[in-house]
Amino acid sequence: MKSLKKLSLLTLLAALMVFTAACGGGASTDKTTEKDKPTTPKTEEKQELSGSLSVSGSSAMQPLVAAAAEEFMNANPKVDIQVNAGGSGTGLSQVAEGSVQIGNSDVFAEEKQGIPADQLVDHKVAVVGMTAAVNPKVGIKDIKKADLIKVFTGKITNWKELGGKDQKIVLVNRPDSSGTRAIFNKFALDGAKPAEGITEDSSNTVKKIINETDGAIGYLAFSYFTDNSVTPLAIDGVEPTAENVQSGKFPVWAYQHSYTKGEADGLAKAFLDYLMSDDIQNTLLKEQGYLPVTKMQVERDAKGNQKNK
């Protein structure tokens, strides 16, 4: 009974497929069925939160948001939050086209080309300070802003000229489209165009290169200055510390933005509120090396104008 044999084989295969789907595909099926739920507005705050939320964007923000998401999911077991890191551009594009509910970015949406910034709502969840970092053997700890610009534009090529060791200056840049590069150029170099140098995207690689290369200078977020492998530079005598950034004395810092398309509602709003809560702002943010946005005494708009709160 050949045909029957084949038929039963097919039935068996079908059974097997149903079985595997039931066994292994739990998470994915949940995601597809509950995708629409976050958009339905929650009327009562006390109601238990459920559903799934996808977050994408800036890789610099990914550890922070992922850690917060984990705690949020522990508190609300029915919630599933997926945090992806694909870069600020990806995050903004995806939130604008609606494929994720929250898009993280380390630059203002207005600064990126091709993003309908007026449709997106900005939630500033953290502040990150960054400064120039040099190889410890260079021997300087403080630099004037004018000299920093000269170093990065290639007008000064040896540390000797700035009172350091007789070492050739090696620049470590970020890619053209990187948010970190945009912020550093704008606030540390006053918009000057940096000369060519080694270009790396990942902060850890940049740190490794600065540490290993004599005379190297690059720029890193404060959270990467955990050991003595690179020396952070004070700019114009202002130490790169959290206090100086909060008081507005230290110029090189940026908001970490979470964008939603239209006003946040439902689960997205609950999660963003959670990110802004004192609990997260005062503990988790510090652990991850960010500065709480709630403690900032100054604020800044998309054009870079700074004013006191």
Next chain:
Amino acid sequence: MRLCIYPIMTYFRGVWCIMEKLIPAKDRLLKSKNNWMDGELRGKVLVILCAVIMISATISITIFIGTKGLQSFIKNGVSLFEFLTSTHWNPTDQAKPEYGALPFIFGSFAVTFLSALVAAPLGIGGAIFMTEIAPSWGRKILQPVVELLVGIPSVVYGFIGLTVLVPFIREHVGGLGFSLLSGMIVLSIMILPTITTIATDAISSLPNSLREGSYALGATRWQTIRKVLIPAALPTLLTAIVLGMARAFGEALAVQMVIGNVRNLPSSILDASATLTTIITLNMGHTTYGSVENNTLWSMGLILLVMSFAFILLIRYLSSRRKL
């Protein structure tokens, strides 16, 4: 999983046995003849389906990259001539953005040819060693070594390059360590297995009569290899090199970690450089869909695709020259 299925399978097997005994052989044979699921037809459908899926995937990818890659020229008005010939790459400049991808195109070709230059003699030499010099023990050692090289992920090659090779070159050769030279070394190790494997197959598949004839004429072993075997296997050996080059041309991650990613044209082998693939991987995540920056990255992807077609055409041409 297997535990759940097993009882079901035995149950079905039981049913088949009973059914087979109930229906006479004649009916069974007649019935199976005009069954739509008969082996021939089903096999044919299955295989055609596979072919259609593969062909449509390739065609749709080509069309997608084609339309995406041409947008920067059609929609954003980037000049194709500037893109291919200018050495100034400055897409984020507000006032006067420049889109010259020549340094990256040059970098891609430079590392590809340089790594082929290193890997081709090594790979072919290894292949000759395995097939002609020490077919028994040599092959036993070299074959697993080559297979092992295939299995190492490219990111691991890059990481080794960044940790070991770059400091080594900085201290012992000169320059920053991030250089064309580092990229060349990492890539040549990566494409070595491709070249070695294909070259080994090419030489070992040569008919034995060639060797015997050569020896009969009084040629030594080296003369046989150099004057008979290599010329006979040459088209396939060239195919092996071109395939290796195609892989080197498309490699991104490992190269990105050691080449330095500088936008200038390198003036020496110790200068840092950049390739099309490294610029794409560095910038893709930061750019927004539909922006000029993003579209120019797609254009670079298109160049990569065109080049891989060119490599394939070259391989087709070389294989058509094969005489044996």
